[in-house]
Amino acid sequence: MLPIIDFIHTNRDRYVQELGTYLAIPSVSALPEHRDDTRRCADWTADEMRRIGLEDVQVIESGGHPLVFGQWLHAEGAPTVLIYGHYDVQPADPIELWESPPFEATVRDGEIYARGAADDKGQVFMHLKAIEAHLRAGGRLPVNVKLLIEGEEEVGSVNLDDFVRTHTDLLAADVVVVSDSAMFDRGVPSICYALRGLIYYQIDLRGTSSDLHSGVFGGAVANPANVLAQILAQMKDRSGHVKIPGFYDDVRPLADDERAAWKTLPFNEKKYRKDIGAPKLAGESGYSVLERVWARPTFDVNGILSGFTGDGAKTVIPAVAMAKVSMRLVPNQDPDRIAAAFEAYVRKVCPKTVELTLTRMHGGRPWITEYNHPFVAAAGRAIEQGFGRQPVFCREGGSIPVVSTLTEELHAPAVLFGVGLPDENAHAPNEHLDLGNFHNGIVASAVFYDEVAKVGK
Amino acid sequence: MLPIIDFIHTNRDRYVQELGTYLAIPSVSALPEHRDDTRRCADWTADEMRRIGLEDVQVIESGGHPLVFGQWLHAEGAPTVLIYGHYDVQPADPIELWESPPFEATVRDGEIYARGAADDKGQVFMHLKAIEAHLRAGGRLPVNVKLLIEGEEEVGSVNLDDFVRTHTDLLAADVVVVSDSAMFDRGVPSICYALRGLIYYQIDLRGTSSDLHSGVFGGAVANPANVLAQILAQMKDRSGHVKIPGFYDDVRPLADDERAAWKTLPFNEKKYRKDIGAPKLAGESGYSVLERVWARPTFDVNGILSGFTGDGAKTVIPAVAMAKVSMRLVPNQDPDRIAAAFEAYVRKVCPKTVELTLTRMHGGRPWITEYNHPFVAAAGRAIEQGFGRQPVFCREGGSIPVVSTLTEELHAPAVLFGVGLPDENAHAPNEHLDLGNFHNGIVASAVFYDEVAKVGK
Numbered sequence: 078m079l080p081i082i083d084f085i086h087t088n089r090d091r092y093v094q095e096l097g098t099y100l101a102i103p104s105v106s107a108l109p110e111h112r113d114d115t116r117r118c119a120d121w122t123a124d125e126m127r128r129i130g131l132e133d134v135q136v137i138e139s140g141g142h143p144l145v146f147g148q149w150l151h152a153e154g155a156p157t158v159l160i161y162g163h164y165d166v167q168p169a170d171p172i173e174l175w176e177s178p179p180f181e182a183t184v185r186d187g188e189i190y191a192r193g194a195a196d197d198k199g200q201v202f203m204h205l206k207a208i209e210a211h212l213r214a215g216g217r218l219p220v221n222v223k224l225l226i227e228g229e230e231e232v233g234s235v236n237l238d239d240f241v242r243t244h245t246d247l248l249a250a251d252v253v254v255v256s257d258s259a260m261f262d263r264g265v266p267s268i269c270y271a272l273r274g275l276i277y278y279q280i281d282l283r284g285t286s287s288d289l290h291s292g293v294f295g296g297a298v299a300n301p302a303n304v305l306a307q308i309l310a311q312m313k314d315r316s317g318h319v320k321i322p323g324f325y326d327d328v329r330p331l332a333d334d335e336r337a338a339w340k341t342l343p344f345n346e347k348k349y350r351k352d353i354g355a356p357k358l359a360g361e362s363g364y365s366v367l368e369r370v371w372a373r374p375t376f377d378v379n380g381i382l383s384g385f386t387g388d389g390a391k392t393v394i395p396a397v398a399m400a401k402v403s404m405r406l407v408p409n410q411d412p413d414r415i416a417a418a419f420e421a422y423v424r425k426v427c428p429k430t431v432e433l434t435l436t437r438m439h440g441g442r443p444w445i446t447e448y449n450h451p452f453v454a455a456a457g458r459a460i461e462q463g464f465g466r467q468p469v470f471c472r473e474g475g476s477i478p479v480v481s482t483l484t485e486e487l488h489a490p491a492v493l494f495g496v497g498l499p500d501e502n503a504h505a506p507n508e509h510l511d512l513g514n515f516h517n518g519i520v521a522s523a524v525f526y527d528e529v530a531k532v533g534k
Numbered sequence: 535m536l537p538i539i540d541f542i543h544t545n546r547d548r549y550v551q552e553l554g555t556y557l558a559i560p561s562v563s564a565l566p567e568h569r570d571d572t573r574r575c576a577d578w579t580a581d582e583m584r585r586i587g588l589e590d591v592q593v594i595e596s597g598g599h600p601l602v603f604g605q606w607l608h609a610e611g612a613p614t615v616l617i618y619g620h621y622d623v624q625p626a627d628p629i630e631l632w633e634s635p636p637f638e639a640t641v642r643d644g645e646i647y648a649r650g651a652a653d654d655k656g657q658v659f660m661h662l663k664a665i666e667a668h669l670r671a672g673g674r675l676p677v678n679v680k681l682l683i684e685g686e687e688e689v690g691s692v693n694l695d696d697f698v699r700t701h702t703d704l705l706a707a708d709v710v711v712v713s714d715s716a717m718f719d720r721g722v723p724s725i726c727y728a729l730r731g732l733i734y735y736q737i738d739l740r741g742t743s744s745d746l747h748s749g750v751f752g753g754a755v756a757n758p759a760n761v762l763a764q765i766l767a768q769m770k771d772r773s774g775h776v777k778i779p780g781f782y783d784d785v786r787p788l789a790d791d792e793r794a795a796w797k798t799l800p801f802n803e804k805k806y807r808k809d810i811g812a813p814k815l816a817g818e819s820g821y822s823v824l825e826r827v828w829a830r831p832t833f834d835v836n837g838i839l840s841g842f843t844g845d846g847a848k849t850v851i852p853a854v855a856m857a858k859v860s861m862r863l864v865p866n867q868d869p870d871r872i873a874a875a876f877e878a879y880v881r882k883v884c885p886k887t888v889e890l891t892l893t894r895m896h897g898g899r900p901w902i903t904e905y906n907h908p909f910v911a912a913a914g915r916a917i918e919q920g921f922g923r924q925p926v927f928c929r930e931g932g933s934i935p936v937v938s939t940l941t942e943e944l945h946a947p948a949v950l951f952g953v954g955l956p957d958e959n960a961h962a963p964n965e966h967l968d969l970g971n972f973h974n975g976i977v978a979s980a981v982f983y984d985e986v987a988k989v990g991k
Contacts, residue, residue, distance in 0.1 A: 107847070108846075174744060275849065277847045279847075287959070287962050287963055287964075288962045289961070290961035291862065291961075295827065297816070298810060298812050299812065302837070306766035307763075309760065309764075310763045354744070358887070359756035370752065376760075377757050377851055378757055378763065380841035382839055384837035389564040390689065390736075391564065391837070391961070393837075394836070401842060401843070401847065403748060429814050430813060438846070474750050476849075499750060505745045
């Protein structure tokens with residue numbers, strides 16, 4: 078391993094340069110105006126795979142933004158590792174809050190700033206560089222590898238499930254590795270063993286055929302903005318409990334050993350609160366912050382719009398009101414069952430004085446695995462070499478819908494090791510990635526392939 | 535009177551042409567980009583006053599958009615009529631819903647379409663043309679007249695109160711006439727004897743210093759959009775009753791004779807509902823539609839904005855959320871007292887997990903007068919001549935804040951006779967004015983000056 082790790086240390090600066098080029102491509106999958114950029118980013122990813130020595134590299138049409146696939150299968154008898162990641166990124170808005178341009182990677186104080194730095198191009202690139210190090214410095218890899226890098230993670234991986242289901246031979250592997258999550262904290266490397274799922278809806282209400290004068294009509298017609306507020310307010314009670322009937326039926330209770338282990342984690346609630354700039358934390362009563370974000374489902378309004386929102390005052394009763402809402406789900410909630418319960422509840426609480434339209438958007442299943450699996454332990458040893466410290470075992474509040482699809486379809490366990498940090502603003506202005514973690518992550522990834530080889534098939 | 539009325543009939547088409555020119559000036563007082571247009575409209579109004587023979591015409595600086603004043607005081611011994619109106623208009627948005635350009639007057643099926651046609655340029659112009667008819671066809675007016683046409687009615691007449699208080703000599707009159715309201719219905723001319731008042735607020739909430747990933751943080755922080763919905767939902771109960779403590783304390787109960795009289799009005803609830811395109815009417819239980827809009831106070835959300843509102847889905851917890859809200863007030867509610875009660879209630883129901891900012895915007899006092907006053911009776915006779923039918927006595931749901939200021943400061947009664955119709959989309963796309971009512975209104979106004987002269991001082 079030493080020549081490979083030496084190679085990684087020697088090339089540290091080049092990796093940052095190359096990552097900057099990758100981050101400069103505005104592959105915003107949600108916005109039609111970035112469609113060509115997103116495709117360009119797929120091509121760049123494929124070219125990079127070829128450059129580092131992967132084989133059978135293809136940009137695969139998926140119906141939406143393409144997938145990128147590559148592999149190296151010359152480690153006969155050794156296990157096969159499937160690495161999943163995504164090259165698409167979140168929209169950059171509100172762009173005025175960025176301190177440097179979102180698509181011009183800028184290094185400040187050992188961090189690289191750009192949309193996608195942490196989520197997920199930086200972490201995809203970490204694996205590419207670990208593979209490159211083996212192939213360049215060692216001439217081979219100790220395991221077989223397959224890479225599947227998609228372009229629709231930020232829009233719900235809408236075409237990926239079908240692709241996985243119809244390409245189980247192409248993707249067949251002994252272990253799936255996903256690096257699209259955050260470390261527990263700076264200096265605290267982690268392995269994630271559970272993810273929340275997601276359902277996302279747009280709620281549209283129409284009260285009247287056009288906006289009305291609030292003096293002439295106020296008091297005699299339903300105001301869809303008032304009604305929308307009433308509907309949304311009925312989603313949670315004062316103690317943070319979601320009121321949709323049946324919502325908690327299938328929630329797997331937190332195990333005593335999980336609760337105990339999480340209490341030992343170096344979590345500073347005051348710092349957490351200050352970092353996000355909240356006057357006071359909030360959430361479901363009876364649960365700690367970590368329990369709330371890792372093991373409990375939520376209901377959040379992601380956007381809301383109605384009526385006059387410019388400067389000044391307009392005395393209008395809006396004709397329509399719109400909200401985007403989402404629910405984070407935990408094991409063992411079923412997205413379709415929760416979606417049905419949500420729809421039924423909204424239809425029940427919505428008065429007949431407005432027209433209601435519910436549009437289901439993207440989503441994903443929650444996922445959980447056991448953390449004593451041999452491949453998970455292998456990842457633990459690799460992380461210890463990369464970061465000089467044993468990883469902690471965490472859950473993650475976010476959703477990576479493909480993890481449950483891959484593990485179910487390929488009958489393989491998944492190892493989630495991320496090198497982002499919780500305060501690196503994934504999905505917000507000034508997203509960044511710590512370059513120390515990026516570098517250590519390349520070392521850990523390179524070691525991981527060796528450790529997986531030691532475990533064997 | 536006959537030559538004057540003949541003159542009005544003869545000039546019918548010219549009036550429509552001239553009104554079109556007036557409506558073409560986009561005097562949107564709320565929007566800074568229309569500041570110059572609004573001043574141009576003041577100048578046009580003043581020029582028109584001079585053209586028809588008014589004297590001492592001035593465009594008066596008010597601190598915001600200017601006032602226009604003119605008078606004719608040669609009817610010695612006769613009463614003085616002060617005519618109030620406004621030359622400013624509401625914003626035209628959403629502009630895509632207009633069937634013809636909002637600032638290009640278009641006549642279709644006997645209606646003139648443009649922003650300001652009904653509210654209030656058409657009705658101001660009606661009085662100008664009635665005065666013109668007297669001065670051109672009769673060489674004089676039977677009463678003294680003063681006109682005060684302001685440019686800030688749609689932004690709460692912010693500078694008018696001060697002007698009225700400091701110019702009571704200039705404005706001194708025996709009766710105030712305001713034509714800025716609607717007839718009860720097509721073919722049902724009306725005199726309005728009460729108006730609702732208004733307070734208007736912007737509510738701003740901040741949860742965190744920037745938007746957050748809803749997976750990573752969802753469940754552990756207050757979402758300001760959820761909190762805003764909860765606050766707004768607590769403003770009214772399910773029966774449409776406003777929940778602000780003390781809100782109804784000073785509401786003057788509906789008199790039995792008012793309730794009885796309103797029941798005889800030709801009101802078709804089904805048609806009303808269909809006209810506005812509502813699936814079902816709503817409102818405070820225990821009150822009819824007319825009672826709800828004329829005699830009961832309301833709480834309405836006029837606008838709301840938070841988070842991601844574009845196409846698609848963004849899994850974000852918004853940092854901020856904003857709502858514009860207003861309350862229509864009825865006699866004898868005091869705006870300052872209700873504002874204090876509202877602020878105290880919002881501060882009480884708003885959790886400490888968000889930062890709350892309340893900004894009070896424009897408003898006005900409710901107003902009511904007796905409908906058996908001699909000048910009101912004079913208006914009734916004039917309207918009967920103009921429209922061929924006795925007027926009904928109504929209240930009005932909208933607010934004309936200056937009415938209470940003028941009546942209180944000048945110790946004069948007010949007569950509110952409007953020629954708009956309730957479905958003419960004041961404050962909404964496709965605002966229009968019935969040209970028959972416009973014409974009959976000119977006749978009625980011209981007759982009104984005669985009838986006031988007969989009443990005497």
